[in-house]
Amino acid sequence: MIKGRGKMKDYKDLKVWLKAFNVALNVMKTMDRVSRKSDVIKIIMGQVIRSSTSVCANIAEGYGSDTNREFAHYLGIAFKSALETDNWIQVLKGYIKKETDKFSEIEQQNLESIKMLISLKKKVGKSARERRFESKNN
Numbered sequence: 825m826i827k828g829r830g831k832m833k834d835y836k837d838l839k840v841w842l843k844a845f846n847v848a849l850n851v852m853k854t855m856d857r858v859s860r861k862s863d864v865i866k867i868i869m870g871q872v873i874r875s876s877t878s879v880c881a882n883i884a885e886g887y888g889s890d891t892n893r894e895f896a897h898y899l900g901i902a903f904k905s906a907l908e909t910d911n912w913i914q915v916l917k918g919y920i921k922k923e924t925d926k927f928s929e930i931e932q933q934n935l936e937s938i939k940m941l942i943s944l945k946k947k948v949g950k951s952a953r954e955r956r957f958e959s960k961n962n
Contacts, residue, residue, distance in 0.1 A: 835887035840940040844880035844902065847909070847933045851876040854926050865920070872912035878905035879937065892948045899945040906938045 835841050855869045879902045886898020910931065917927045 835884040838883060838887065838944075840937060840944050841880055841883045841887075843933065843937040843940055844876075844883055844906070847906075847930060847937055848873075848876040848880055850930050850933060851909070854923065854930060857926075858920060858923060868912060868915055868919070872909060872916065875905045875908040875912060876934070878902070879909065879941075883941075892951050896945050896948045899941055899948060903938065903941045903945065906934055906941060909934050910938070 851872055855873060858865065858869065860866055860869070882898045882902035882905060886895045886902070889895040889898060913927050913931045913934065917924050917931070920927075
């Protein structure tokens, strides 16, 4: 499946993209409920939204790569953004006590996406020099 399209038609078929996408949606929905009275909260909210949406965006962008090596590179960027998201969630959990349960739920989902990214990056990295999306006849 990694060498070519196989049964996957696009990035939305990747379980790791779906997990990261759901984390980003959950972050945005939660941020809509959080009070925006403080400038500090506004800044942190912007950071967590940017980092969480960056995860699924980099998976999608990397899926279109010509080589597995390039795809692995984008997965690495997505991994770093997921770690940044975890950092901001820790900050929010410490700063906004009333939403700790919701932030903990997002944290757990994000940790699952991190594990999935690590696994997929290892799998893709094993065949890093192979071209993607070529027909077997070329």
